[in-house]
Amino acid sequence: MCPHRSFPNLILEGYSITSPRDARYNCIAWAAQCTTRFWWPGPPGPPYSYWPSGLRDDESIESFVSAFEALGYEACTDDSYEVGYEKVALYAKGPKPTHMVRQLPTGSWTSKLGRSVDVEHSTLRGLEGTAYGHVAVILKRRSP
């Protein structure tokens, strides 16, 4: 698995693979620090992916923001590391969410690339491009 083939910026920005391939959880779950469920607002029909109940469940940026606001996050403006805070960032292609990342205490970011590996990358720009689009929203909450 060579993530930089799909994300050429990763080579420039620096990254490392930090887990084996795992289909049990996706990037949204990983951003929410969950490794046991696949998070995605459900398509019509039986729910085969998890989404917090009682929240808006369409595939919009607002839905994803609501889901993370329910976890104590609120919108912020920059991606710099702040002591005492945890940050996540949502990528989107136009109005459609594609990916989420979570900031580590070191200041770098951790991502679950779909159903494949986890990677640690230095900047948010590392995953911007044709696959995931661009960072749309950054959220933060106080560290527990």
Add this chain to the structure above:
Amino acid sequence: MQAVKQTFLEGTIRKKRVDWGQKTRSLVREESFGLAKRKHFDKWTEIRPVVPRQQVLFCRLEYSELDIEETFRRLVEEWRTATLLSSSMTEMCMHPAYVRIIGLGRPVVPLLLRELLTNPDHWFWALFAITGANPVNPSDAGDLARMTEAWIRWGKTHGYI
């Protein structure tokens, strides 16, 4: 001179006499086609049978068991490669290869269940679309292990594996 015009004939093509000035040619050809097209090439008249649009043939592809498995494997590989980096359940389930697997129908259910056992992945929507069944408890939504367990149990109960 009786000019031969382009005509479309239905049913049997009968013998026709064509005059080009002082030359006369007779067409001794009687065949039955759906439609035939008569075209005038210089002094020659040619009858070319064509398959009329109304008679386009549709044939149902009948897959043999080996074909199904081969096709399934190829589509699984295609789907996995194309959607591995995607977190979107919608994108995964709407990918053309995934949809084509659904299109293979019931014969592919045992293959999907075996794939769940050997290489767990999100085949649940495909199984639901093909069978109409949904053995997964809503509280297990998104839990790959529990959803797999539910479908394997269903597959054994219904004789697919």
